[in-house]
Amino acid sequence: MEQYVIKGGIPLVGEVGIAGAKNAALPIISAAIMSDEMVTLENLPDVNDINVLIESIEKIGAHVERPDRHTVRINGSTIQSCAVDYESIKKIRASYYLLGALLGKYQEAEVPLPGGCNIGSRPIDQHLKGFRAIGAEVNISHGTIIARAKKMHGAHIFMDVVSVGATINIMMAASRAEGRTIIENAAKEPHVVDAANFLNSMGADIKGAGTDVIRINGVPKFHGCVYSIVPDMIEAGTYMFAAAATKGDVIVKNVIPKHLEAITAKLIEIGCEVEEGDDSVRVVASKRLMRTHVKTMPYPGYPTDMQPQIAAVLSLAQGTSIVTESIFENRFKYVDELTRMGANIKVEGNTAIIDGVPQLTGARVSSPDLRAGAALVIAGLAAEGFTVVDDIVYIQRGYEDFEGKLSNLGAEIRRVSTEDEIRKFELSVG
Numbered sequence: 057m058e059q060y061v062i063k064g065g066i067p068l069v070g071e072v073g074i075a076g077a078k079n080a081a082l083p084i085i086s087a088a089i090m091s092d093e094m095v096t097l098e099n100l101p102d103v104n105d106i107n108v109l110i111e112s113i114e115k116i117g118a119h120v121e122r123p124d125r126h127t128v129r130i131n132g133s134t135i136q137s138c139a140v141d142y143e144s145i146k147k148i149r150a151s152y153y154l155l156g157a158l159l160g161k162y163q164e165a166e167v168p169l170p171g172g173c174n175i176g177s178r179p180i181d182q183h184l185k186g187f188r189a190i191g192a193e194v195n196i197s198h199g200t201i202i203a204r205a206k207k208m209h210g211a212h213i214f215m216d217v218v219s220v221g222a223t224i225n226i227m228m229a230a231s232r233a234e235g236r237t238i239i240e241n242a243a244k245e246p247h248v249v250d251a252a253n254f255l256n257s258m259g260a261d262i263k264g265a266g267t268d269v270i271r272i273n274g275v276p277k278f279h280g281c282v283y284s285i286v287p288d289m290i291e292a293g294t295y296m297f298a299a300a301a302t303k304g305d306v307i308v309k310n311v312i313p314k315h316l317e318a319i320t321a322k323l324i325e326i327g328c329e330v331e332e333g334d335d336s337v338r339v340v341a342s343k344r345l346m347r348t349h350v351k352t353m354p355y356p357g358y359p360t361d362m363q364p365q366i367a368a369v370l371s372l373a374q375g376t377s378i379v380t381e382s383i384f385e386n387r388f389k390y391v392d393e394l395t396r397m398g399a400n401i402k403v404e405g406n407t408a409i410i411d412g413v414p415q416l417t418g419a420r421v422s423s424p425d426l427r428a429g430a431a432l433v434i435a436g437l438a439a440e441g442f443t444v445v446d447d448i449v450y451i452q453r454g455y456e457d458f459e460g461k462l463s464n465l466g467a468e469i470r471r472v473s474t475e476d477e478i479r480k481f482e483l484s485v486g
């Protein structure tokens with residue numbers, strides 16, 4: 057099992073380039089199989105979740121070429137099966153996007169119930185409600201969702217909760233149904249907009265993505281296209297908070313600053329300087345940070361995927377901060393680990409009350425999920441002494457070359473897999 061070993065206390069300084077967004081690339085790769093012509097996707101993040109999804113579309117027969125680690129060419133004309141294999145897909149939540157894609161294209165899909173990060177119960181009732189509304193019959197049998205339609209038609213769908221996955225999934229399937237579909241109370245995240253832009257590049261007719269009403273006119277077929285994935289706002293935000301925690305000075309490049317506004321606002325509130333460029337943001341933290349309150353909300357609110365990272369920073373800020381998680385019920389599993397590093401955090405229901413401490417100390421901690429793992433790395437970078445983060449397989453699901461990018465910013469971090477390597481690292485950096 058791989059781990060990160062970190063020597064903390066070094067301010068991060070320099071520039072870091074941000075990859076394409078994992079949570080946009082996952083639906084876009086799935087949607088690409090809906091065309092029978094070649095689709096080229098650029099700015100793809102080279103992370104585990106993406107690679108698992110690419111393998112599983114290959115297994116159902118899609119033609120896949122990977123000319124380089126950030127580009128994939130997909131042609132869905134060779135697909136032979138609408139049944140996705142459990143072994144290949146069980147690890148990732150985004151397997152559900154293959155339901156919308158296959159159903160839209162072939163009116164038939166069999167996809168095992170999704171896995172993914174354990175951050176709450178994560179129902180998919182809204183996805184299924186949408187598929188049923190546009191004419192599919194959906195059943196769950198032996199752990200697999202089976203959706204079939206004789207003919208799919210437009211429908212007026214009101215989402216009971218704001219769901220990124222359900223909005224995109226319904227958008228995909230409905231873009232090939234006959235007639236007009238309206239999704240009300242849709243998610244507005246940048247990756248919803250990116251997925252809609254991609255579908256439109258293949259010939260779909262989708263309007264309103266990025267607002268809470270999306271209108272889709274079904275089209276009979278898609279064509280090929282070349283499309284570049286939007287930058288990852290969560291990866292960007294993670295480096296912005298790593299700069300803040302280490303009292304650093306970091307320019308985060310290849311971003312869309314507008315997508316980062318909720319994150320930027322919090323950094324300014326806690327005492328950082330943030331300078332926005334056209335496609336970059338610079339974060340400078342020169343003094344001890346101050347407390348704040350934060351509540352996770354659907355976009356444009358503060359993202360749940362940035363909740364553990366801000367909590368790691370606030371554990372070092374002056375005063376008492378309150379962090380409320382309103383999207384997923386099980387997203388405080390990193391708190392016990394941060395406590396082992398000296399943080400003073402109490403969780404009550406969906407709220408964490410954080411009394412800032414002047415210093416964290418390195419410890420052996422375990423990454424409970426993707427973003428929580430990133431937060432523990434941030435804490436380790438700021439802490440005095442050595443931190444070992446176990447179970448980094450979660451982090452590798454969503455951060456491309458995390459240790460390489462942090463090392464370029466001056467961090468002392470290494471990916472290791474034995475106690476011997478940990479000792480060697482500790483000796484080498486003193």
Ligand code: EPZ
Pocket residue numbers: 079080082149150173175176177178179180181182183184217218219220221222243360361382383384426427454
């Ligand atoms: C996506 O998950 C992301 N995953 C998550 O990122 C992210 O945390 C989340 O959106 C919120 O932004 C991917 O894109 C693969 P939702 P998703 O449907 O689509 C409830 C990461 O770290 N809900 O927007 O599964 C649900 O329980 C991951 O990169 C229903 O009740 O999230 C939650 O409370 C973790 N019924 C809320 O809606 C449904 O049918 C929002 O979930 C669907 C969702």
